[in-house]
Amino acid sequence: MKFQYTYQKEAPQAIKYYVQELGLSRGLLARIKFQGGKITVNDKEENVLYLLQKGDVLELTFPREESCDHLTLDPTPLDICFEDEHFLIIHKPAGVPSIPVRRYPEGTMVNRVKNYYFTQGYENQQVHVVTRLDKDTSGLMLLAKHSFAHAKMDVCLREKTLKKQYIAFVEDQNQVLKEHDWIKASIRRKANSTVERETCTEGGQTALTEYKRWFVHPKVSGVKVQLHTGRTHQIRVHFSSLGCPLLGDTLYGGTADFPRQALHCQSLRFIHPFTEKEIEITAPLPQDMQQFLEQQNIKID
Incomplete structure (x- = not known):
C-alpha cells in the first residue's frame, strides 16, 4: 500500500521527523525500512535522514501485512x-466474542473478518481491531485494514474524537435517572475476580459516562449513552452503581428478564484521517431489543 504527500513547508525537514507529524510511529517506520517497504522522494529512493524541500513528493510504500x-x-x-x-465497520450480533481469548479461541468476529479478507484477496491480511464489544453486546465494531490506519485511529481514541453512542435498557423501578446526566466514578477490578469490575473512591481508573433518557416505562428506562472514557464494562458498572443495572446483566445485579445485557452500540462517528470527511454510521436495534419494546408496548417517537 502506498501513500503520497507533497511537502509544503518553506524550511527543509528530515523525512523521519515529517512522517511523525503524519502519524507514523517509529515502529511503522521501522517496518517500512526493514520489512520490504520503500521511501521515495520524487521517484528516487531515499533514507529517513533526507531533507525534504518544498514541493518534494514523498511516497511511502508499506510492506504487505x-x-x-x-x-x-x-x-x-x-x-x-x-x-x-x-x-471496515461491521454489525456484531450479541453472543459472538469480538476477539479470540482462551475461553473462545475461535468463532469470533476476528475469525470472520480474517475469512472475509482471505476470500476478498486483500493485499493486507492482518486484522486490526480498533473498537471491540463485550460478547453479549451487539452493535458496531470498527476495524482498520492496515497498520497506518490503526495508528491514525489510536490517535483519534486518545484525543477522544471517535464518538460512540450506545442504547441500553436499564432497571429503573424508582425512576432515579435524570433526563440528562453524567456518571463520574472511578472503576477498578473487583478483588478475587478476573472479570468483574466495581466503582471505587481510590485505586481505580477515572471513568466518565454521559447519558440521556430515551424512554421511561414502569420499572425500565431506555438511555442513550456516550462514553468519555473507555474502561472495561464501564456502562454496565456505572449504571449498576446507581441501582439501575442493565436488563439481563446478572453479573452486575440485573434480573434475568432479558437474555443478555441489553446493550447495543448504535452509532460511530469520526473524521476520516485520510479523506478528512466525517463518517457517521448507525446500526438498528437488534431483534431481541426490538421485540422487548413491542412486548412491553413501548412506543418511541
Missing part, C-alpha cells in the same frame, strides 16, 4: 455497514 497463522477461518457472513480501503 500477513495474517496470523493461529487464527482459524470462520465463513459466517459479515454484516458490513461501511468499508473503504482503510476501514
